[in-house]
Amino acid sequence: MTPQRVTLITLGVEDLDRAKAFYAALGWVPTREIAGEVVFYQINGMALGFFGKSALAADQGRPDATLGTGAITLAQNFETEAEVNAAYELAISAGAEGLKKPEKVFWGGYSGYYADPDGHVWEVAQNPFWSLNDDGSLTLPTS
Amino acid sequence: MTPQRVTLITLGVEDLDRAKAFYAALGWVPTREIAGEVVFYQINGMALGFFGKSALAADQGRPDATLGTGAITLAQNFETEAEVNAAYELAISAGAEGLKKPEKVFWGGYSGYYADPDGHVWEVAQNPFWSLNDDGSLTLPTS
Numbered sequence: 001m002t003p004q005r006v007t008l009i010t011l012g013v014e015d016l017d018r019a020k021a022f023y024a025a026l027g028w029v030p031t032r033e034i035a036g037e038v039v040f041y042q043i044n045g046m047a048l049g050f051f052g053k054s055a056l057a058a059d060q061g062r063p064d065a066t067l068g069t070g071a072i073t074l075a076q077n078f079e080t081e082a083e084v085n086a087a088y089e090l091a092i093s094a095g096a097e098g099l100k101k102p103e104k105v106f107w108g109g110y111s112g113y114y115a116d117p118d119g120h121v122w123e124v125a126q127n128p129f130w131s132l133n134d135d136g137s138l139t140l141p142t143s
Numbered sequence: 144m145t146p147q148r149v150t151l152i153t154l155g156v157e158d159l160d161r162a163k164a165f166y167a168a169l170g171w172v173p174t175r176e177i178a179g180e181v182v183f184y185q186i187n188g189m190a191l192g193f194f195g196k197s198a199l200a201a202d203q204g205r206p207d208a209t210l211g212t213g214a215i216t217l218a219q220n221f222e223t224e225a226e227v228n229a230a231y232e233l234a235i236s237a238g239a240e241g242l243k244k245p246e247k248v249f250w251g252g253y254s255g256y257y258a259d260p261d262g263h264v265w266e267v268a269q270n271p272f273w274s275l276n277d278d279g280s281l282t283l284p285t286s
Binding site for chain 2: 002003004005006007008009010011012026027028029031032040041042043044045046047048053056057059060061062065067068069070071072073074075076077087090091099100111113118119120121123130132133135136137138139140141142
């Protein structure tokens with residue numbers, strides 16, 4: 001079997017500097033970097049990286065592919081609606097495209113969506129049924 | 144600022160049962176589920192979920208969008224090339240599309256790629272410069 005695990009999320013980007021600038025505006029600090037090629041950020045228990053979109057296609061074994069975006073959402077959960085609003089507003093002010101302003105949603109939480117400059121979709125949410133651990137990681141409730 | 148953190152990865156899928164069957168064949172066990180709507184898996188420090196592709200588009204605030212895939216890679220790192228090969232072969236036998244058979248790569252590691260039934264791309268890799276923690280999580284080396 002394969003472990004139930006993700007160790008690296010790689011986002012394909014059009015322009016590495018543009019991507020770095022956007023995430024820098026959110027307060028993110030690169031952990032490791034090969035100038036002009038790849039940038040890695042330490043996140044909770046794994047790494048998140050940016051890699052040129054055509055380089056990523058080639059690395060994936062399909063150099064002629066036009067990579068899409070949007071069928072994956074990366075989410076950040078927060079403890080309060082105010083934190084969700086602040087995260088959403090910060091992203092918009094940094095140049096994100098607002099997809100859905102944070103609002104109360106049918107499942108009982110509060111959630112908004114934005115797309116980063118490359119179209120990668122982030123949800124910012126407060127879920128009253130999911131508490132975050134002290135280190136910001138999430139353990140799904142099992143009952 | 145926004146924390147350098149991801150708490151949930153949501154993969155948009157065409158057919159929830161097909162997606163569940165594929166990941167079940169890899170040995171993954173759902174942690175929580177709303178039958179016919181959404182499935183969540185506990186992974187290292189966060190959750191990974193499946194959600195219908197059109198439902199995801201609507202949830203993202205763009206119900207008429209046709210969501211793409213491929214410009215994000217989710218990676219699983221392993222300690223040995225043999226484990227990489229085993230993970231790749233298991234995915235192929237479960238119905239994944241092989242994109243690149245695991246091979247030695249220019250950055251000094253060993254890596255392959257496959258696409259799950261919805262086109263979500265997974266890299267399986269061994270990186271001699273990145274050791275995994277005992278719990279399978281990753282801490283980026285800083286020097």
